[in-house]
Amino acid sequence: xxxxxxxxxxxxxxxxxxxxxMRIYKTRNEALRHLIQNGLxxxxxxxxxxxxxxxxxxIETLLTxxxxxxxxxxxxxxxxxxxxVAEERNR
Numbered sequence: 001x002x003x004x005x006x007x008x009x010x011x012x013x014x015x016x017x018x019x020x021x022m023r024i025y026k027t028r029n030e031a032l033r034h035l036i037q038n039g040l041x042x043x044x045x046x047x048x049x050x051x052x053x054x055x056x057x058x059i060e061t062l063l064t065x066x067x068x069x070x071x072x073x074x075x076x077x078x079x080x081x082x083x084x085v086a087e088e089r090n091r
Contacts (some may be wrong), residue, residue: 006032 008016016028025031047058062072077084 065072
């Protein structure tokens with residue numbers, strides 16, 4: 001895991017402490033990790049569901065484009081996709 005220093009308002013810390021005191025979470029860190037993860041998942045899900053031109057979600061639009069043979073992802077490298085993936089795996 002990565003450590004990220006974080007400053008929080010006292011009222012937020014008090015709420016975290018309450019969750020720990022109520023034994024909902026074992027530690028502040030556990031509470032923050034869980035709350036951040038759930039918040040991020042919701043934000044990402046909401047972002048993916050955004051409507052494009054009021055009709056389709058972004059994902060639906062990309063799938064429609066792909067079905068029509070339109071490249072929705074372009075690799076601008078001289079290496080093949082397989083070479084790029086293999087390179088990342090070796091890092």
